[in-house]
Amino acid sequence: MPATPTAPFRITLLPGDGIGPEIIAVAVAVLKQVGQQQNLQFDFAEALIGGAAIDATGSPLPEATLTACRQSDAVLLASIGGYKWDTLPRSQRPETGLLGLRSGLGLFANLRPAVILPQLLSASSLKPEVVEGVDIMVVRELTGGIYFGQPRGIFETEDGQQRGVNTMAYTTGEIDRIGRVAYETARKRQGRLCSVDKANVLEVSQLWRDRITALHAEYSDVDLSHLYVDNAAMQLVRQPKQFDTIVTGNLFGDILSDAAAMLTGSIGMLPSASLGESGPGVFEPVHGSAPDIAGQDKANPLAQVLSAAMMLRYGLSLPAAADRLEQAVLTVLDQGYRTGDIMSDGMTAVGCEGMGQALEKALSAS
Ligand code: NAD
Numbered sequence: 577m578p579a580t581p582t583a584p585f586r587i588t589l590l591p592g593d594g595i596g597p598e599i600i601a602v603a604v605a606v607l608k609q610v611g612q613q614q615n616l617q618f619d620f621a622e623a624l625i626g627g628a629a630i631d632a633t634g635s636p637l638p639e640a641t642l643t644a645c646r647q648s649d650a651v652l653l654a655s656i657g658g659y660k661w662d663t664l665p666r667s668q669r670p671e672t673g674l675l676g677l678r679s680g681l682g683l684f685a686n687l688r689p690a691v692i693l694p695q696l697l698s699a700s701s702l703k704p705e706v707v708e709g710v711d712i713m714v715v716r717e718l719t720g721g722i723y724f725g726q727p728r729g730i731f732e733t734e735d736g737q738q739r740g741v742n743t744m745a746y747t748t749g750e751i752d753r754i755g756r757v758a759y760e761t762a763r764k765r766q767g768r769l770c771s772v773d774k775a776n777v778l779e780v781s782q783l784w785r786d787r788i789t790a791l792h793a794e795y796s797d798v799d800l801s802h803l804y805v806d807n808a809a810m811q812l813v814r815q816p817k818q819f820d821t822i823v824t825g826n827l828f829g830d831i832l833s834d835a836a837a838m839l840t841g842s843i844g845m846l847p848s849a850s851l852g853e854s855g856p857g858v859f860e861p862v863h864g865s866a867p868d869i870a871g872q873d874k875a876n877p878l879a880q881v882l883s884a885a886m887m888l889r890y891g892l893s894l895p896a897a898a899d900r901l902e903q904a905v906l907t908v909l910d911q912g913y914r915t916g917d918i919m920s921d922g923m924t925a926v927g928c929e930g931m932g933q934a935l936e937k938a939l940s941a942s
């Protein structure tokens with residue numbers, strides 16, 4: 577049954593660089609189609625970020641882009657960066673635009689799912705029996721911890737040496753807000769939350785563990801466990817199926833979310849969501865701008881399409897529309913369509929556009 581009509585959802589599109597424009601075009605086409613099927617109206621507006629913004633305006637995050645993002649209901653980002661801008665000073669690099677967007681929108685929670693699709697079991701470097709059925713969500717704190725703590729820098733010591741310093745710090749407020757996102761996320765999944773820290777060595781981790789434990793009183797329906805980060809890394813590759821939702825700080829989350837993602841073995845399949853307290857979230861693939869294959873119709877658009885599905889689910893609260901998109905991805909994989917990065921024997925090779933057409937056909941038939 578189509579849903580009743582709603583006010584238009586304002587979506588800012590940030591195609592960025594490299595393969596970005598190719599993969600976001602596929603996502604927009606399928607979003608339009610799902611919108612028609614579900615009687616939803618999406619208003620898309622494009623803005624500049626990354627290298628494309630540097631070329632046009634001199635800045636990797638023009639003020640107009642940040643304003644457009646703030647005024648929208650959700651932001652769909654593709655990827656930024658490329659060889660051309662690698663030698664610019666840090667303040668003018670494409671990555672600086674991405675960090676500016678995250679801080680400008682107050683995006684403190686990063687959600688990274690790692691799901692093993694049965695169709696792509698052989699893409700993992702681990703044994704099929706170890707990874708089959710893996711479905712993990714890593715909730716990473718994104719705007720605090722050691723990446724932002726003060727003091728930081730490289731200082732001269734009295735005896736003439738240099739001393740590099742970074743500071744890992746979290747306040748109770750910062751821990752509580754990411755903790756709540758994680759408990760809420762676990763509730764929508766299998767109801768199991770594992771908090772990862774290094775509380776046996778670090779005071780900041782002791783506070784983290786104390787607060788996550790205290791919050792459990794409000795979420796007693798969720799099963800809570802704790803792991804030290806070294807053990808968590810080991811368990812992720814030893815027995816990944818034990819995990820449902822993982823919550824952790826910025827540094828540990830950076831490392832563990834990459835490890836969890838790579839259990840799936842295919843970077844072209846991995847979406848992510850970054851959320852703030854209020855205001856729009858940013859939804860983007862985990863991979864970069866893949867300049868080596870840009871403009872050649874070789875990119876896998878599925879991570880971008882799955883990011884659009886996360887946008888529907890977590891950014892716009894449209895779970896039925898998200899289900900449709902995710903189901904279309906499963907259907908085209910079942911039908912044997914593969915881009916180069918996930919190709920295997922006996923499958924049908926398609927380019928970025930071909931995968932888009934297969935998705936549209938699958939949606940039409942649904
Ligand atoms: P990358 O993810 O762009 O590419 C790594 C490898 O994976 C390449 O061989 C690439 O061809 C392949 N690949 C990536 N996405 C693919 C897709 N959708 N389909 C098929 N193959 C795909 O990482 P990199 O090469 O380290 O970085 C390239 C540029 O991207 C750099 O400028 C980097 O700074 C930037 N980058 C941006 C983001 C982002 O936008 N969030 C993230 C990582 C890297």
